[in-house]
Amino acid sequence: MHVDIGAALGEVAEPGVDEDELDALDERVATAHETIAAGRENGDFGYAALNLPEETDPSVIREAVEPVTDAEYVVTVGIGGSALGAKTVTAALADRPDRHVILDNVDPEHIERTLAALPLEDTAINVVSKSGTTAETLANFLVVRETYEDAGVDWTELTVVTTGESGPLAQLVEEHDLPRLPVPDGVPGRFAALSSVGLVPAAILDLDIEGLLSGAGAAADDLGPSLYDSPAYAYGAVCYALEERGAGVNAVMPYAERLELFAEWFAQLWAESLGKDGRGQTPARALGATDQHSQLQLYRAGPRDKMVTVVRPRERADVPVPETDHDSLSYLSGADLGQLLDAEYDATVASLAQAGRPAVEIELERLDAEGLGELLFAMEAATILVGELADIETFTQPAVEWGKRAARGLLSGEETEETKTVAERPSYRID
Numbered sequence: 001m002h003v004d005i006g007a008a009l010g011e012v013a014e015p016g017v018d019e020d021e022l023d024a025l026d027e028r029v030a031t032a033h034e035t036i037a038a039g040r041e042n043g044d045f046g047y048a049a050l051n052l053p054e055e056t057d058p059s060v061i062r063e064a065v066e067p068v069t070d071a072e073y074v075v076t077v078g079i080g081g082s083a084l085g086a087k088t089v090t091a092a093l094a095d096r097p098d099r100h101v102i103l104d105n106v107d108p109e110h111i112e113r114t115l116a117a118l119p120l121e122d123t124a125i126n127v128v129s130k131s132g133t134t135a136e137t138l139a140n141f142l143v144v145r146e147t148y149e150d151a152g153v154d155w156t157e158l159t160v161v162t163t164g165e166s167g168p169l170a171q172l173v174e175e176h177d178l179p180r181l182p183v184p185d186g187v188p189g190r191f192a193a194l195s196s197v198g199l200v201p202a203a204i205l206d207l208d209i210e211g212l213l214s215g216a217g218a219a220a221d222d223l224g225p226s227l228y229d230s231p232a233y234a235y236g237a238v239c240y241a242l243e244e245r246g247a248g249v250n251a252v253m254p255y256a257e258r259l260e261l262f263a264e265w266f267a268q269l270w271a272e273s274l275g276k277d278g279r280g281q282t283p284a285r286a287l288g289a290t291d292q293h294s295q296l297q298l299y300r301a302g303p304r305d306k307m308v309t310v311v312r313p314r315e316r317a318d319v320p321v322p323e324t325d326h327d328s329l330s331y332l333s334g335a336d337l338g339q340l341l342d343a344e345y346d347a348t349v350a351s352l353a354q355a356g357r358p359a360v361e362i363e364l365e366r367l368d369a370e371g372l373g374e375l376l377f378a379m380e381a382a383t384i385l386v387g388e389l390a391d392i393e394t395f396t397q398p399a400v401e402w403g404k405r406a407a408r409g410l411l412s413g414e415e416t417e418e419t420k421t422v423a424e425r426p427s428y429r430i431d
């Protein structure tokens with residue numbers, strides 16, 4: 001994996017990072033790296049996530065899912081970090097990503113329609129919750145369980161659970177003697193893709209989870225005291241510097257359909273880790289080349305409040321564009337779709353630079369298990385670095401708790417501070 005920051009430098013972009021500022025940043029990266037390395041060494045909360053490539057044992061995951069590896073489909077019941085990593089991995093690596101169905105919302109129509117379309121007897125159930133208490137996950141699991149029971153399908157034979165040792169989900173595991181995989185200690189959900197939290201569906205679909213972990217391990221080896229030698233830190237440091245200079249939005253635009261969900265996974269990682277103390281870049285999800293035809297106008301001619309992160313694999317499938325005798329289409333003849341997509345990528349980066357808008361390029365040799373592992377790990381390390389440079393608490397998400405308490409209170413009918421505030425919330429209806 002390599003990172004190209006050329007289109008984010010000060011002589012090209014506004015906001016931009018001047019080369020002499022990079023040296024000053026690099027000194028701070030060296031200090032931050034020391035903290036990160038010490039945190040990894042001690043297995044400290046959050047930093048421990050960067051030890052997962054070594055500590056995750058794929059054979060343990062394969063053993064736990066062995067009873068369900070002949071399932072045609074797998075349905076994941078989880079939300080946030082307990083779903084995004086898993087769906088990113090199968091979307092990127094599976095030949096048939098449709099075999100992995102995700103229930104990471106509680107929309108009744110969607111749940112009903114999704115379950116109705118699944119051959120339940122041939123669908124494994126992957127339930128994931130670090131806390132074991134998340135309302136959406138537990139509600140969906142109860143609905144899934146009842147749906148299987150109503151269909152006369154023994155869900156206990158098809159279920160694998162990843163959760164902690166306590167909580168209602170752990171109790172269900174005990175009650176029904178379900179196979180349980182642990183959540184890694186000291187790792188926030190959004191940083192847990194490289195563990196059983198993110199790898200169970202990939203193992204059930206027999207994807208290369210070993211390659212994924214070794215790719216992540218290679219990225220871990222790249223971490224060092226200088227941004228000039230570590231693509232992950234270079235990405236993080238430049239994002240931090242651009243945010244400091246007004247780029248409050250980070251539009252993540254992979255040029256590969258198989259990486260569309262990567263942008264969704266990144267959005268949680270970036271927002272929930274760095275959205276603190278009144279700061280934090282807003283991650284915007286886009287897809288190249290599709291969103292050139294929807295968002296690029298804004299990225300190139302809108303407010304100078306954003307940066308664009310483009311991602312591409314260099315190796316692509318070969319789908320030639322058929323010859324045609326239309327002169328106006330002669331420029332397409334002989335090309336293949338991959339060449340067209342890469343031309344679009346290069347043109348978009350150049351068009352942003354030409355308009356003085358900052359962009360950072362992330363390139364993988366190829367989008368295989370190793371490449372994806374490297375990318376996921378590098379983005380986690382970049383996030384942790386930004387947290388160090390911004391001096392914020394990267395690994396918690398206190399701001400999400402109020403809403404959870406309010407929703408729980410509304411459902412239980414309990415009158416709480418939160419439910420009172422909900423009842424009194426501002427309203428100015430226009431019908």
Ligand SMILES: O=P(O)(O)OC[C@H]1O[C@](O)(CO)[C@@H](O)[C@@H]1O
Pocket residue numbers: 079080081082128129130131132133134137189190272397400
């Ligand atoms: O894995 P759990 O505990 O069900 O939490 C799911 C998600 O909810 C959050 O806690 C936010 O509400 C995320 O940080 C987490 O990834």
